[in-house]
Amino acid sequence: MQSRILIVDDEPNILNSLTRSLHCMSKNWSVHYSLSVDEAKEMLKSAKFDLVISDISMPGKDGFDLLAHIRREEATKDIPVLMLSGLSDRGLKGKALDMGASDLLHKPFDREELIARINSMLRLKEYQDKISAQKVLLEQEVKERTKELERTRLELIWRLGKAAEYRDTDTGNHVVRVGYSSRALAQCLGMSEDFAEKIFLTSPMHDIGKIGIPDHILLKRGKLTDEEWEIMKQHCKIGANILEEDITKFQLSQDVGKALSSECFKKTSNPLIRMAAGIALSHHERWDGSGYPNKLAKEEIPLESRIVSIVDVYDSLCSARPYKPSYPEEKVLMIMEDEKGSHFDPEIFNFFSKSIDIFKGIQNKYSDNSQQSVMTSSSTSEMNFDIEPNDSVLSLCGF
Ligand SMILES: [Fe+2]
Numbered sequence: 001m002q003s004r005i006l007i008v009d010d011e012p013n014i015l016n017s018l019t020r021s022l023h024c025m026s027k028n029w030s031v032h033y034s035l036s037v038d039e040a041k042e043m044l045k046s047a048k049f050d051l052v053i054s055d056i057s058m059p060g061k062d063g064f065d066l067l068a069h070i071r072r073e074e075a076t077k078d079i080p081v082l083m084l085s086g087l088s089d090r091g092l093k094g095k096a097l098d099m100g101a102s103d104l105l106h107k108p109f110d111r112e113e114l115i116a117r118i119n120s121m122l123r124l125k126e127y128q129d130k131i132s133a134q135k136v137l138l139e140q141e142v143k144e145r146t147k148e149l150e151r152t153r154l155e156l157i158w159r160l161g162k163a164a165e166y167r168d169t170d171t172g173n174h175v176v177r178v179g180y181s182s183r184a185l186a187q188c189l190g191m192s193e194d195f196a197e198k199i200f201l202t203s204p205m206h207d208i209g210k211i212g213i214p215d216h217i218l219l220k221r222g223k224l225t226d227e228e229w230e231i232m233k234q235h236c237k238i239g240a241n242i243l244e245e246d247i248t249k250f251q252l253s254q255d256v257g258k259a260l261s262s263e264c265f266k267k268t269s270n271p272l273i274r275m276a277a278g279i280a281l282s283h284h285e286r287w288d289g290s291g292y293p294n295k296l297a298k299e300e301i302p303l304e305s306r307i308v309s310i311v312d313v314y315d316s317l318c319s320a321r322p323y324k325p326s327y328p329e330e331k332v333l334m335i336m337e338d339e340k341g342s343h344f345d346p347e348i349f350n351f352f353s354k355s356i357d358i359f360k361g362i363q364n365k366y367s368d369n370s371q372q373s374v375m376t377s378s379s380t381s382e383m384n385f386d387i388e389p390n391d392s393v394l395s396l397c398g399f
């Protein structure tokens with residue numbers, strides 16, 4: 001491919017002389033001319049060049065103006081510039097190099113030397129172009145890999161949440177709706193986008209600990225005994241352990257062990273996993289301190305758990321389950337309003353009920369029969385779920 005060279009000089013004689021000098025290279029070089037700096041700028045805007053050769057002394061804008069312009073513009077900043085000068089002022093060369101010129105030749109120039117210098121600059125430009133192209137490719141690859149990792153992370157997190165649901169009952173897109181609704185409620189509260197995104201990713205894992213509840217309790221038809229109920233309650237601590245436990249203590253292959261021995265993994269300092277573990281542990285705590293497993297009260301309960309607690313109950317009451325129909329909205333809101341200040345953080349609940357249309361929208365969009373379903377459950381077993389020893393509607397739903 002021919003290299004494109006732009007020569008800028010206000011004297012037609014010099015341009016003619018340069019044309020003759022460079023003619024022998026016409027097979028490799030495509031040479032273009034300009035009689036002024038302004039015209040040269042226009043040419044640089046409309047086409048790519050591999051080298052600019054410019055006279056310094058020109059009427060109006062001079063070669064230094066052009067050099068400054070070339071170095072300033074993103075599209076031209078890497079083009080080598082060879083300055084030409086008829087003046088023998090030694091300071092000119094220093095100034096030209098300081099401003100980013102590749103070299104300066106005094107007129108009259110030696111033809112062989114001119115060609116040698118041009119060749120050397122074009123070679124350098126070619127290497128630079130190759131490195132830049134490789135950098136762009138690498139950046140693109142890193143971007144794609146990062147996107148892929150992000151997609152994988154999101155998918156794994158949600159599928160982990162879904163794993164718990166599969167063992168439980170036919171709860172369809174429950175974890176998906178809890179994810180979207182938790183994010184929406186966090187946004188209604190004015191929380192940061194970072195917090196909203198984290199709660200979106202982690203809230204679907206709130207019941208991951210049910211994986212550790214024995215089948216005869218988790219899948220039991222009918223009410224649980226007090227003893228069984230105590231075991232069922234352990235799903236909170238089991239979930240937190242699954243997510244938070246120090247995984248370096250496990251016997252892993254040498255390479256994986258090394259990778260996991262970093263501080264980050266030892267202390268489970270990953271903020272996402274820590275939030276997920278916190279939600280798994282305390283999503284059944286209650287504002288008045290009567291919840292489980294740690295009987296935390298008010299602000300002792302992490303904010304994210306207070307948010308998830310509200311949307312989890314709302315979704316369970318709105319959804320049909322094998323042991324209960326879906327309740328009409330008025331009834332759901334009436335039940336939940338009664339729990340404000342005892343079960344739910346009253347302030348957060350007020351934001352929730354004020355924005356109820358948003359949560360209704362999420363219910364509809366990700367309903368269990370919706371095409372929007374991110375994950376679908378195939379389980380149709382009829383089983384009871386988390387049933388407490390009393391008969392209240394909330395306890396029927398496991399709260
Ligand atoms: Fe739960």
Ligand SMILES: [Fe+2]
Nearest residue numbers: 174206207312
């Ligand atoms: Fe749930």
